[in-house]
Amino acid sequence: MNPTKNSSQFASEFTQVVQPKEKYTGLGRAQLRELAKKDEILTEYGSASYVTKFKARSAQFTRTTVDGQITDEDRQTLTKVQEYLKGVDVIEIDRQMCQGPVGTDSFGCRLWVTKSYARLGHMFFSSLGPIEGEMDTPDLFVVDVPEFPGERRILVDPDAGVTYVLGTDYYGEIKKAFLRMVMYRAKQKGGLGLHAGSKEVWAKSFKTGNIERSGMLFFGLSGTGKTSLTCHDFALDEVKGEKTRVRQDDVVMLQADGSAKGTEIEGFYIKTEGLDPTDQAALYQAATGQLAIMENVCVEANGKVDFFDTKVSQNGRAVVPVRQVVNTDGDIDMPKANKIFFITRNPLTPPIARLTKEQAAVAFMLGESIKTSAADPNAKGEPVREVGTNPFIVGSHDQEGNRFYEILKNNPEMECYLLNTGKVGESDRARKITILDTVAIIRAIARDAIEWTKSDVLKLEIPKSVEGVAIEDFDFEKVWGIQVLEQRLQGLRMERKAWLDQFPGLDKDLTASLY
Incomplete structure (x- = not known):
């Protein structure tokens, strides 16, 4: 058996598939949870919670064939793994992954994980959807062997469609x-894979008086508020016909x-630190359901869950069923994106700024934010x-x-914004931007209820x-x-140019549109 449809083109260690001692196939959610019972902590909600040895991604140990990073030692390791x-x-x-029959615009995904780590299979099953066709x-094809000795390695052959973890x-x-x-x-097919959340919003325009649709994309590194804003209801007025749908x-x-085509069909992998029912009601409700799966969350011996206690990890997570997130309807695709937000926490950025197409592409390339515990717990808060x-x-x-930039130019109705979810200024004079401020700003954009002016100092349109x-x-x-x-x-700007x-x-x- 070949692991991928194209594997015959890639005669490498990545595409060699061995016969394991025993292979368990066709297992469902309940069976996978049962296999993972030895690792389960039962929560007060009846859901499973797991604690891992490693509590964040191993970016520094990730290497790809396309970028020429795979070493001879890596290839020898792959041979040893296959023997193991x-x-x-x-x-x-x-x-x-992605909606539609396999072989169209969707992807058939196969995971191999060693049986002793069935909890990872439980989480994977709960994130993606069933095979169509x-x-x-x-x-x-992903092969995951958590117990393999030696240095951590995430080895990727994207052309063959194979990764070893x-x-x-x-x-x-x-x-x-x-x-x-x-x-x-996606990039090979003329599109672009984005680390972004997507949602549709229908709001009453201040200018036309009609309900107008916005297709929103939220860019942001893990832990910067991307998921929270994607899943927020923005306190819209349902009586007037306003609504939102998370994609x-x-x-x-x-x-x-x-x-904008969605990827994960059945589960969102959300950050749980500080999750509360007031500011993040939709995510809190989903995370406290029986089908949620928690990872590195503080759960006491009696099953009590504390999303504010970070003694287990600052990168607590949960796979939550999409259908249990308020304002979802089962569709993960969006017919048109026309409002794009770049989330940052740079204190030199206003709460909101409107960008030209060129400035938006610059913002995309800059990708300015702060490091979070998901990326590097030891560097949390540092600019990145x-x-x-x-x-x-x-x-x-x-x-x-x-x-x-090409996609922006070919879709003139797309509007782009810088969205600061941190603070403006520093020290005693700093003004914190609350989630209520941010929600009101996005709601106002959906309603076309912002008056804009040009700031010559910032070289941006600001409200x-x-x-x-x-x-x-x-x-x-x-x-x-002004002087400071x-x-x-x-x-x-010198840093940005560099x-x-x-x-x-x-x-x-x-490069001529730096702000």
């Missing part, structure tokens, strides 16, 4: 292994025509730049930026007035002082 698999029991799970061989038991590695390869395939919380495939706020890009970063927000409280010149502000902006200079293939219209 002959003597152990393996669980095989087939699931599907027949799948003889998968499009994408070795030496780590964190579920996020499996999830991203599949998504990384799907995003690579996808983490990764979407943006097509050339501006449509990541192209597309996407740590999972395979291949040319220049191509990613140019493709994004003069926003429905429901005292935007004057975030006046930059008052919070920073100009000095800090000068330094920031960052963009790393990408010589980037469209010159973008």
Whole structure:
């Protein structure tokens, strides 16, 4: 059996498939949970909770064939892994990423995980959907051997559609292994895989008085509020016909025509730190349901769950059923994206700014945010730049930026924004941007209820007035002082230029549009 449809083209260690000692196939959610009972902590909600040895992704141990990072030692390790698999029991799970019959725009995904780590299979099964149609061989294949000795390794051959995850038991590695390869395939087909959430909003326009639809995308590194905003109801007025529908919380495939295709069909993998029923009601409700699966969350001996206690990890997670998230309807695709938000926490950024197409592509390339515990628990809070706020890009970063710019130019109705969810200013003069402020700002954008003005200092369009927000409280010149502000902006722009200079293939219209 070949692991992928194209594997005959790639005669490498990645595409060799061995016969394990015993292979368990066709297991359902309940059977997988039963196999994982030895690792389960039963919560007060009747759900399963697991604690892992590794509690974040191992980005520094991830290497791909496309980027020329695979070493001879890696290839020798793959041969050793395949020999090891002959003597152990393996669980095989087939699931599907993206909607539609296998062989169209969806992907058949096969996971092999050693039986002693059945909990990872339980979480994987609960994230993706059932196979539509027949799948003889998968499009994408992940082999996960958490107990394999030696250095952690995540070894990726995206052309063959194969990833080996070795030496780590964190579920996020499996999830991203599949998504990384799907995003690579999307780029090959003329689209772009985005680390972004998607939702549709119907709101009453202040200008027309009609209910207008917005297809929203939220870019952001893990832990910056991307999922929270994607799943928020924005306190819309249902009596007037306003509503929102969540499509996808983490990764979407943006097509050339501006449509956005979802990836994970049945489960969102959400961050649980500080989850509460007031500010994040939709996610809290889903996370406290019986079918949720918690990972590295504080659960006491009596099953009591505490989302605020980080003694287990600052990167507590849960796989929650999509259908149990309020304002979902089973559809993960979006026919058109026309409002795109880049989430940042840079104190030199206003709560909201409207971007030109060129500035939006620059924002995409800058990917400015802060590090979170999901990426690196030891560097939490440090500033970071990541192209597309996407740590999972395979291949040319220049191509990613140019493709994004091309899609923006071909879809003139797309509007792009910088969204600061942190604070404006520093020290005692800083003004915190609350989630209520952010929600009101996004609601006002959906209602076309913001008056804009050009800031020559920031080189951005910023709000003069926003429905429901005292935007004057975030006046930059008052919070920073004009002299300090100009000095800090000068330094920031020099840093941004140095960052963009790393990408010589980037469209010159973008390098000339630095803000």
